[in-house]
Every structure is written in C-alpha cells, then in structure tokens.
Amino acid sequence: xxxxxxxxxxxxxxxxxxxxxxxxxxxxxxxxxxxxxxxxxxxxxxxxxxxxxxxxxxxxxxxxxxxxxxxxxxxx
Amino acid sequence: xxxxxxxxxxxxxxxxxxxxxxxxxxxxxxxxxxxxxxxxxxxxxxxxxxxxxxxxxxxxxxxxxxxxxxxxxxxxxxxxxxxxxxxxxxxxxxxxxxxxxxxxxxxxxxxxxxxxxxxxxxxxxxxxxxxxxxxxxxxxxxxxxxxxxxxxxxxxxxxxxxxxxxxxxxxxxxxxxxxxxxxxxxxxxxxxxxxxxxxxxxxxxxxxxxxxxxxxxxxxxxxxxxxxxxxxxxxxxxxxxxxxxxxxxxxxxxxxxxxxxxxxxxxxxxxxxxxxxxxxxxxxxxxxxxxxxxxxxxxxxxxxxxxxxxxxxxxxxxxxxxxxxxxxxxxxxxxxxxxxxxxxxxxxxxxxxxxxxxxxxxxxxxxxxxxxxxxxxxxxxxxxxxxxxxxxxxxxxx
Numbered sequence: 001x002x003x004x005x006x007x008x009x010x011x012x013x014x015x016x017x018x019x020x021x022x023x024x025x026x027x028x029x030x031x032x033x034x035x036x037x038x039x040x041x042x043x044x045x046x047x048x049x050x051x052x053x054x055x056x057x058x059x060x061x062x063x064x065x066x067x068x069x070x071x072x073x074x075x076x
Numbered sequence: 077x078x079x080x081x082x083x084x085x086x087x088x089x090x091x092x093x094x095x096x097x098x099x100x101x102x103x104x105x106x107x108x109x110x111x112x113x114x115x116x117x118x119x120x121x122x123x124x125x126x127x128x129x130x131x132x133x134x135x136x137x138x139x140x141x142x143x144x145x146x147x148x149x150x151x152x153x154x155x156x157x158x159x160x161x162x163x164x165x166x167x168x169x170x171x172x173x174x175x176x177x178x179x180x181x182x183x184x185x186x187x188x189x190x191x192x193x194x195x196x197x198x199x200x201x202x203x204x205x206x207x208x209x210x211x212x213x214x215x216x217x218x219x220x221x222x223x224x225x226x227x228x229x230x231x232x233x234x235x236x237x238x239x240x241x242x243x244x245x246x247x248x249x250x251x252x253x254x255x256x257x258x259x260x261x262x263x264x265x266x267x268x269x270x271x272x273x274x275x276x277x278x279x280x281x282x283x284x285x286x287x288x289x290x291x292x293x294x295x296x297x298x299x300x301x302x303x304x305x306x307x308x309x310x311x312x313x314x315x316x317x318x319x320x321x322x323x324x325x326x327x328x329x330x331x332x333x334x335x336x337x338x339x340x341x342x343x344x345x346x347x348x349x350x351x352x353x354x355x356x357x358x359x360x361x362x363x364x365x366x367x368x369x370x371x372x373x374x375x376x377x378x379x380x381x382x383x384x385x386x387x388x389x390x391x392x393x394x395x396x397x398x399x400x401x402x403x404x405x406x407x408x409x410x411x412x413x414x415x416x417x418x419x420x421x422x423x424x425x426x427x428x429x430x431x432x433x434x435x436x437x438x439x440x441x442x443x444x445x446x447x448x449x450x451x452x453x454x455x456x457x458x459x460x461x462x463x464x465x466x467x468x469x470x471x472x473x474x
Contacts, residue, residue, distance in 0.1 A: 018356045035361040
C-alpha cells in the first residue's frame with residue numbers, strides 16, 4: 001500500500017510546485033527548474049493511473065489460509 | 077314509564093356483549109403485540125397493565141397462575157407479545173385481555189439495547205469527529221466487507237468500475253446478518269488491517285429490519301471499526317437506517333453505491349486535474365519568460381545601450397559646465413584682482429616719487445640710499461641721479 005501513499009503525496013507535491021511557480025517570484029532559472037520538476041511529476045502521476053489494472057478479487061478461506069481469487073459478481 | 081317494558085337493563089347489555097365476545101372463536105385465542113404501560117403487580121400476585129401502540133390501548137390482566145410462569149419481569153415501556161383471550165368485565169362494561177402467556181418482543185428490547193449501546197459508546201468517545209480518519213483521495217485498493225451474493229457487492233463493483241475502469245476491489249465476504257455475523261465482520265476488519273489489504277474499507281449491507289441489521293449494532297463490530305487503521309466507510313441498511321457502525325465509521329454513506337462513489341475517485345476527473353496542473357505550469361512559465369523578456373527589452377531600450385557614448389557625452393557636458401564655471405570664477409576673480417590692482421597702483425602713483433620725477437625732479441642716491449641733505453655729500457662722492465626717464469652716475473666736485 002506504500003506505493004499508493006506516494007501517489008497522493010505526488011499529487012500534493014505537484015499542487016505545491018504549481019502554486020509556487022504561479023506566485024511568479026522565482027528567478028528565471030528556478031522557474032525553469034520548477035517547471036521541469038512539475039512536468040516530470042505530472043507524467044509520473046499519469047503513469048501510475050495508466051499502469052493500474054482492473055482487479056476484482058475475493059479472499060477465500062481455503063483450509064486455514066486465505067487465497068485471493070478473481071471474483072465475478074454477475075454469476076456469483 | 078313510556079319505554080319501561082321494552083328498554084333493556086345495563087347489566088343485560090353487558091351480559092349480552094360478554095356473550096357475543098365469548099362466542100367469537102378468534103377472540104378466545106389471540107396473539108397481540110404492544111407496549112406495556114402503567115404496569116401494577118398486585119399483592120395478590122395478579123398483574124394489571126395496559127397494552128398500547130401509537131394509536132390506542134387496551135386493559136390487560138394476567139392472573140397469578142400465569143404470571144408466575146414468566147421468565148422476565150415486565151415493566152413499563154417494554155414491548156411484548158401476549159397470548160390470551162378477550163372478555164368483558166360486566167360490572168364496568170369494559171372489555172379486557174386476559175393474558176395467559178407473555179414474551180418480550182425482541183424489537184422493543186433490541187431497540188432499547190441499541191440506544192443503550194449507542195449512548196455508552198458515544199460517552200466513551202467512539203463517535204468523536206477528531207478520531208475519524210480522512211478517506212484517502214486516491215486509494216489504490218478498495219476493501220469491501222459484505223456478502224458475496226446479492227446486489228450490494230454488484231452495485232459497489234458497478235459504481236466503482238464506472239468511476240475507475242482500473243479499480244482494484246478486494247472483497248472479503250462476511251455474513252451480514254444472523255448469529256455470529258458480528259464476530260465475522262469484526263475479524264474481517266482486523267484481518268484487512270493486519271495484512272494491509274486495502275487503503276479504504278467499505279462495510280455494507282442492504283436494507284432490513286433492526287434485527288437483520290443487528291450485527292452492525294454489536295459492540296465488537298463498533299470497536300473493530302474504531303481500532304481500524306484503514307479508514308472505513310459504513311453503508312448499512314436503507315438511507316434512513318442509522319446503525320452504530322455508521323456512527324463509529326470514519327464516514328457514513330447512505331447506500332452501498334454512495335459508499336463506492338465516496339471511496340473510488342473518478343479517474344477521468346483525476347486525469348483532468350493533472351492536465352490542469354500541466355497547463356498551469358506551462359502558462360506560468362511562459363508568463364515568467366515574457367516578464368523576463370520585457371525586462372530585458374526595457375534594459376536594451378534604455379539609452380545606456382542605445383547610445384552608449386551618450387553617457388560619456390553627458391559626462392563631457394558636465395565637465396564642460398564645470399570648466400565654464402571655473403573660468404567664470406577665475407575671470408571674475410581676475411577682474412576683481414585687476415581692479416584692486418589698478419586701484420592700488422593708482423594710489424601708488426599718487427604717492428609715487430616717480431610722479432615728481434615726471435615733473436622734472438630727480439632723486440639722488442649714494443650707496444643706494446636717497447640723499448636728502450647736502451651735508452651727506454662731500455667732494456668726490458659717487459652718486460646716482462634718477463630722472464623720470466632714467467638714471468646717471470656723477471661725482472661731487474666740491
């Protein structure tokens with residue numbers, strides 16, 4: 001679940017960078033650096049969303065330990 | 077006296093009614109439910125009370141022989157089922173229920189238990205807002221605790237996949253009603269926590285009676301929710317039902333579908349948000365560059381660069397001005413000095429011996445000193461005679 005926490009942090013970081021840049025009081029170099037950092041971060045966020053893959057599973061107790069199997073609600 | 081022979085007596089009336097009721101099969105074996113009020117347990121052992129519902133009430137009596145067999149002590153406000161018969165108490169012209177058996181009506185006492193537990197947990201602070209955890213904005217795994225059959229899990233899956241086609245739902249099937257359900261639910265919550273199997277948990281079940289929903293009003297479920305590290309959204313029963321789980325949970329949703337909507341972010345919106353950020357980044361950078369551009373151009377436009385020598389010329393001007401000033405000063409100074417000089421020389425002339433020379437006089441000097449007495453001279457002395465236009469040497473003859 002750790003990775004997910006990062007996604008939220010990444011989004012928060014992205015928000016922070018955008019507001020900082022919008023303030024406009026950074027030097028030109030810093031602005032360019034912040035811009036690049038922001039764009040890179042936004043691409044990473046998009047990647048996380050693209051990579052996520054649909055999974056609907058059910059935890060089944062098979063003689064003592066839990067197994068995770070795919071679950072199809074329709075024919076259950 | 078008019079109707080004397082045809083009017084019936086009161087007791088005849090009551091007796092007649094009593095007969096009527098006594099002959100009614102149904103009224104001899106009836107099962108009634110209601111709430112006990114102004115209950116009195118007479119010293120004779122008989123119990124007198126009224127049974128009521130929202131709209132009406134009926135008097136009841138339970139003779140000692142039946143009362144002794146009760147396994148609970150009836151008290152006001154208790155909801156009960158009564159098996160008995162109806163009969164008329166002729167003297168007062170009142171019909172009553174003669175109770176032969178009585179049993180607590182679960183709902184009544186269940187509701188009381190619900191209230192009691194609710195107050196207890198509330199006092200203990202299990203409902204406090206401060207303790208409630210925020211629902212993650214973009215959870216990766218949605219844990220669901222509900223029964224694996226039925227529409228609830230289907231609704232949750234449908235809503236979730238609509239909002240996020242790549243959603244990850246992990247269902248832990250649990251019994252949602254009946255004996256032992258509460259324990260399974262509590263264990264389920266703990267299991268999901270211990271193994272970090274979700275970023276948010278949905279606890280859901282469809283509508284039902286208070287009894288059906290009862291597991292979600294059990295204390296162990298309440299405590300399991302309270303102790304859960306993973307934020308929990310509770311969606312139990314109909315919109316109007318409020319279970320204790322709803323109060324303890326981090327967030328209450330009116331229906332399972334609503335719970336899915338609260339748990340699963342709409343991916344399209346998230347992507348739009350990211351796109352928005354990218355645009356704002358570009359726009360602010362462009363604005364920054366434009367700003368810098370403008371400042372650059374302003375500098376370039378300034379005279380310093382356009383006519384670089386201008387600055388120097390300006391300096392020349394300044395220097396010239398100083399020089400002029402100097403000249404003026406010197407000139408005026410010179411003039412002033414000159415005029416004082418003239419003045420002085422004029423004065424000098426006025427007293428100057430040369431003036432007298434001009435008038436034909438001369439000055440005699442001996443050994444560089446002016447002689448002004450004859451006695452100072454003796455024959456043969458060398459003397460110098462200074463006239464206006466020059467001087468001559470001479471010797472004294474006598």
